[in-house]
Amino acid sequence: xxxxxxxxxxxxxxxxxxxxxxxxxxxxxxxxxxxxxxxxxxxxxxxxxxxxxxxxxxxxxxxxxxxxxxxxxxxxxxxxxxxxxxxxxxxxxxxxxxxxxxxxxxxxxxxxxxxxxxxxxxxxxxxxxxxxxxxxxxxxxxxxxxxxxxxxxxxxxxxxxxxxxxxxxxxxxxxxxxxxxxxxxxxxxxxxxxxxxxxxxxxxxxxxxxxxxxxxxxxxxxxxxxxxxxxxxxxxxxxxxxxxxxxxx
Numbered sequence: 001x002x003x004x005x006x007x008x009x010x011x012x013x014x015x016x017x018x019x020x021x022x023x024x025x026x027x028x029x030x031x032x033x034x035x036x037x038x039x040x041x042x043x044x045x046x047x048x049x050x051x052x053x054x055x056x057x058x059x060x061x062x063x064x065x066x067x068x069x070x071x072x073x074x075x076x077x078x079x080x081x082x083x084x085x086x087x088x089x090x091x092x093x094x095x096x097x098x099x100x101x102x103x104x105x106x107x108x109x110x111x112x113x114x115x116x117x118x119x120x121x122x123x124x125x126x127x128x129x130x131x132x133x134x135x136x137x138x139x140x141x142x143x144x145x146x147x148x149x150x151x152x153x154x155x156x157x158x159x160x161x162x163x164x165x166x167x168x169x170x171x172x173x174x175x176x177x178x179x180x181x182x183x184x185x186x187x188x189x190x191x192x193x194x195x196x197x198x199x200x201x202x203x204x205x206x207x208x209x210x211x212x213x214x215x216x217x218x219x220x221x222x223x224x225x226x227x228x229x230x231x232x233x234x235x236x237x238x239x240x241x242x243x244x245x246x247x248x249x
Contacts, residue, residue, distance in 0.1 A: 002225035003088035006107040007079045024237050025157030030075040040074040048102045085221045141217035144241040145227050148210035149182045164239045179206040
């Protein structure tokens with residue numbers, strides 16, 4: 001369980017229509033065996049981590065019961081951070097403050113946080129932390145995860161987010177878990193099922209080239225970490241959406 005944020009250098013990313021797509025492409029292109037090494041990241045990101053780990057140490061380097069132990073995945077231009085849910089807001093505040101100090105930016109869910117961090121106890125609202133503000137009548141607050149196999153879709157990182165949403169809204173799907181193509185999607189689904197998280201899932205849909213998971217907002221923080229971890233482990237891109245309307249097959 002945890003709150004996931006991405007720390008990155010916007011100067012390297014330059015202008016993007018969707019920074020989530022850019023982050024995903026950076027992670028997908030990174031060497032698979034270097035994500036646990038801080039030296040995999042750029043000097044600017046390593047300086048941020050050097051400050052950050054004074055308060056939120058790398059998990060495994062602190063007592064297992066210490067909620068401040070934090071998971072970090074290191075890529076050249078991105079650091080993927082997962083805070084324990086119990087200290088999620090404190091972690092985001094600290095990460096944001098240090099990102100401003102080092103000239104970096106924070107992406108959490110679909111939201112690119114402002115360059116300037118809040119001062120003192122200044123209030124801020126982030127949907128992943130505080131719940132969304134629904135703007136669609138009749139739609140309950142929800143978080144939706146879409147995982148897909150890039151070897152099947154051949155979709156470019158820059159168009160992946162729109163493509164995945166189009167598939168969810170218009171593509172054919174089934175409740176049959178054997179419907180998706182490819183071994184990696186099947187393995188991802190099997191490993192998710194082994195986590196015994198069914199009670200937290202509101203809806204699952206199986207498409208030929210992707211798997212869709214919907215959870216209520218109240219359960220989102222318990223689902224982000226396991227879904228992210230499985231996607232990273234199997235090298236499958238992940239998209240996250242908020243407040244999508246439901247629909248029948």
